[in-house]
């Protein structure tokens with residue numbers, strides 16, 4: 001079953017949805033919304049779909065979902081027959097939920113700083129310190145996960161939690177936040193970028209190292 | 219002068235590239251497929267792009283902007299815009315001396331210098347950055363500033379400080395071989411040290 | 422370097438997509454810009470009003486006493502073209518680096534992989550560059566490159582032909598094969614607002630023949646490409662554009678950039694540049 005994704009190419013929340021769709025082998029129909037400069041997300045037809053006026057929105061028949069966390073969970077639950085991207089065991093499922101909340105906190109800090117750097121939308125004061133605290137927490141967690149032989153935020157397979165947190169981490173340099181101080185976090189972003197069918201976005205370059213220069217293929 | 223500890227070897231696997239600082243000099247540190255490490259000024263000779271954003275193919279570092287490739291000796295080996303051209307030997311990335319010892323990558327920003335002697339058998343734990351200077355990091359460990367900090371209260375820990383621009387310092391932490399649970403405890407100890415050092419900073 | 426030359430040029434300080442007011446900076450000067458949908462006003466902190474003109478979907482202003490004429494893009498008046506202002510993107514780089522990047526094709530396979538270029542087709546074929554003295558503009562012609570998806574309206578991979586034009590130190594216009602109309606050129610421009618020597622705001626703008634794509638699709642196609650460039654632009658060192666030919670090493674593929682740098686130097690347009698090796 002396919003769905004329509006209302007999408008803004010520069011928006012990290014929309015990117016989360018496009019990325020998981022690519023990794024799951026889904027090809028949603030993309031409906032471009034000109035959030036900038038046209039404020040297309042404030043237009044009447046879009047507000048009729050999502051009165052909150054936020055992106056992304058996914059529409060599958062009568063089901064209309066807004067916000068990356070809900071759409072990620074729905075895509076994994078509905079389309080991943082392996083149940084690995086959204087684990088159903090209570091412990092891991094709750095851990096995924098906790099990281100989805102961290103992802104929202106990242107969006108409100110690192111993500112807001114990026115929107116400020118690119119588009120001049122002011123970020124809340126203290127966003128830089130809060131973003132650093134979040135990145136340090138993720139670094140510590142991923143370091144300890146690695147010491148336990150686990151490469152992902154929850155367990156040994158990537159989940160929707162990794163996708164939700166990845167976008168604002170990988171885009172942090174666009175906001176002037178260097179990732180140099182976080183080796184475990186950096187290694188985790190590389191693992192994610194090396195996944196088959198990984199999809200880049202402006203600000204996240206493809207891993208050219210994996211391309212065969214003679215054929216142009218991975 | 220002693221060389222600067224810029225990274226733990228295990229944080230730069232073959233094919234890896236990262237930005238490091240050695241006494242204020244910004245460098246691209248990378249490791250080719252065959253394991254050799256090089257440290258170059260973080261600036262592509264072509265149009266100045268930071269080479270630390272580049273990518274490694276085999277034993278060459280390629281610049282992200284136009285894909286120029288440089289071999290481990292720094293000479294430009296390939297210019298994709300002119301695939302048939304053999305690049306003149308004058309096009310080269312400038313580098314400085316890089317060496318690996320004890321699981322740590324050391325860079326001498328000028329000249330050559332041997333890494334300090336370290337006790338044998340140390341194992342890499344982690345690198346972390348402190349928002350304070352090297353002197354405060356040493357003090358919080360109960361020591362004077364030095365190239366190698368042997369923590370008096372935690373004899374299994376060794377910290378190699380590397381000052382960064384902006385008054386920060388990165389700490390490369392090594393430990394004696396420890397059981398897994400003790401390694402986890404050592405990680406938490408480094409977090410506590412940082413909290414203490416930075417609390418003093420804001421106090 | 423000095424802004425003496427730069428103050429007499431016109432710069433974009435807002436788009437005309439939606440009415441509104443914004444506080445911004447131009448050449449290190451704080452400005453208030455108001456656009457009500459019909460008229461615009463630009464004032465500085467001292468309350469001085471600066472001249473305004475509305476062209477190419479943007480509000481332009483000039484801070485100097487002797488404004489040079491704003492360049493013409495005649496295609497803007499052609500019936501049937503869709504005019505597409507693409508918003509603004511802030512970049513921590515020299516405004517001149519932003520223009521130079523716009524003139525560069527060799528980076529397509531690496532920075533715009535899968536859209537404007539892809540390995541292994543990385544070769545830049547010979548093209549012609551000259552400074553057209555009669556109009557005092559830099560022109561590059563007979564540029565061609567293999568592209569996987571040259572425009573929103575291009576169905577698939579094609580060899581695309583280009584001409585580049587630099588009519589202003591901080592603006593460049595690109596004429597490019599128009600997939601649905603082989604006899605016409607698509608026009609894509611970049612108008613750069615120099616905030617300071619090391620920070621700028623890019624205002625991409627297009628005049629296209631495209632009957633298929635929605636407005637939002639065309640805007641987002643261009644935004645995607647420009648923000649890919651942004652990651653490069655924020656990581657070039659030195660931040661200001663070096664005009665001393667010893668500081669960076671160009672090749673034949675960089676003829677446009679070489680001519681652009683010479684042209685800047687000769688007209689004294691050094692705001693955002695460094696003229697000596699440091």
Ligand code: FES
Nearest residue numbers: 262264265281284
């Ligand atoms: S700037 Fe490095 S290849 Fe052009």
Ligand SMILES: [Fe+2]
Nearest residue numbers: 522532533650
């Ligand atoms: Fe580009």
